[in-house]
Amino acid sequence: xxxxxxxxxxxxxxxxxxxxxxxxxxAGMLDSFDVIMLVNTLDEKLGISIDGIDVIPENFxxxxxxxxxxxxxxVK
Amino acid sequence: MGxxxxxxxxxxxxxxxxxxxxxxxxxxxxxxxxxxxxxxxxLKLAMGFNxxxxxxxxxxxxxxxxxxxxxLLDNQLINKExxxxxxxxxxxxxxxxxxxxxxxxxxxxxxxxxxxxxxxQGCAGFIIGLxxxxxxxxxxxxxxxxxxxxxxxxRKVSNRDRNSHPLTGDAACLTIVERSETPETIHAVVNMDGxxxxxxxxxxxxxxxxxxxxxxxxxxxxxxxxxxxxNLVMKGDEVFNFVQTKxxxxxxxxxxxxxxxxxxxxxxxxxxxxxxMLNKLADKLGVHRExxxxxxxxxxxxxxxxxxxxxxxxxxxxxxxxxxxxVCFSGFGIGLTWAAIVQKLEKMKFNQIIYY
Numbered sequence: 001x002x003x004x005x006x007x008x009x010x011x012x013x014x015x016x017x018x019x020x021x022x023x024x025x026x027a028g029m030l031d032s033f034d035v036i037m038l039v040n041t042l043d044e045k046l047g048i049s050i051d052g053i054d055v056i057p058e059n060f061x062x063x064x065x066x067x068x069x070x071x072x073x074x075v076k
Numbered sequence: 077m078g079x080x081x082x083x084x085x086x087x088x089x090x091x092x093x094x095x096x097x098x099x100x101x102x103x104x105x106x107x108x109x110x111x112x113x114x115x116x117x118x119l120k121l122a123m124g125f126n127x128x129x130x131x132x133x134x135x136x137x138x139x140x141x142x143x144x145x146x147x148l149l150d151n152q153l154i155n156k157e158x159x160x161x162x163x164x165x166x167x168x169x170x171x172x173x174x175x176x177x178x179x180x181x182x183x184x185x186x187x188x189x190x191x192x193x194x195x196x197q198g199c200a201g202f203i204i205g206l207x208x209x210x211x212x213x214x215x216x217x218x219x220x221x222x223x224x225x226x227x228x229x230x231r232k233v234s235n236r237d238r239n240s241h242p243l244t245g246d247a248a249c250l251t252i253v254e255r256s257e258t259p260e261t262i263h264a265v266v267n268m269d270g271x272x273x274x275x276x277x278x279x280x281x282x283x284x285x286x287x288x289x290x291x292x293x294x295x296x297x298x299x300x301x302x303x304x305x306x307n308l309v310m311k312g313d314e315v316f317n318f319v320q321t322k323x324x325x326x327x328x329x330x331x332x333x334x335x336x337x338x339x340x341x342x343x344x345x346x347x348x349x350x351x352x353m354l355n356k357l358a359d360k361l362g363v364h365r366e367x368x369x370x371x372x373x374x375x376x377x378x379x380x381x382x383x384x385x386x387x388x389x390x391x392x393x394x395x396x397x398x399x400x401x402x403v404c405f406s407g408f409g410i411g412l413t414w415a416a417i418v419q420k421l422e423k424m425k426f427n428q429i430i431y432y
Binding site for chain 1: 111115118119121122123299312313316317319320321324352353356357359360
């Protein structure tokens, strides 16, 4: 799943390397509008609806955090 | 769950939405914001950035409202003598004083044996205004209440603010509220939390921070938006989180109080901040997105307390003249305020949009 998440992130912001171990939010790689577009993409591609209360920047700060969120939504 | 109210034998008998003629497509303003064109186009889909209607310079709330009142009078949809109260819900008053509702009353030539009041409410303004109208109708001398939700906040939003400007619209909605012959009960709930009062604000222009040359200086924020202290500013992330946390449990509890299941509600007419937020609310509540229209921002823009009646006019139109619906209204935002009403929307006498 990690690779799929990186691919989706790269499609969203091709100018950044999402395989590196940094906080995507603190590093300015994702802003709040990117998070919204990312949630829409994940919802559509994976057939889920991420809970609105989970749409907070901290949950999208790394590939691992996104993976945890997807697991919570039943994506294995 | 909040402060609960019930009302009996009250109804909405008509809604007239007045929108500005001036329509601006998103593409025309994209250059004002620091998005790449590709990102702008993606946001267009996600947020509902598309086009919005905003007033020309010099147009005020009373102009839209009086235009609407005259339309109703000219088409014999209301009689002057039946209007016992005029409630104006706005955050775009024409002056500190007098009240804008009095200005509207005078310009429209309404009678003097009536009550006029301004209510300072934003996104939940339709709910708060309706609740006040229902309360007034318990008084024997009150025949009908004219509730006007009107805002022209485009004049207070920086056109270089990518967070707020593409979504902002102007509108006035005139709603006639009166007694009903049917024994329906209306259930309402309201919550307010002033600890979040500055989450959405216009910092300067009141007594605390009067307008000066300094307050009009445009400054760039960390996201590249340009605003002055005289512009509306919103902590978008906090508002989103507040809405997603507070609104779904409020709606679920209100439905339980009303003895309704989510499926028994025909339409959820919620405030229209953006498409993404509404879709998330619908999913959380387990409601089909078609039952919770989210098409006001993309067609007209978010005109604060006017978005709910605009959604009724736009999505139901003439169908509301021959059909009745079980509806849930909900408004949330400035204050912070979150409130909702569950009621039957009985067949109306009029429900339409006109252009100023």
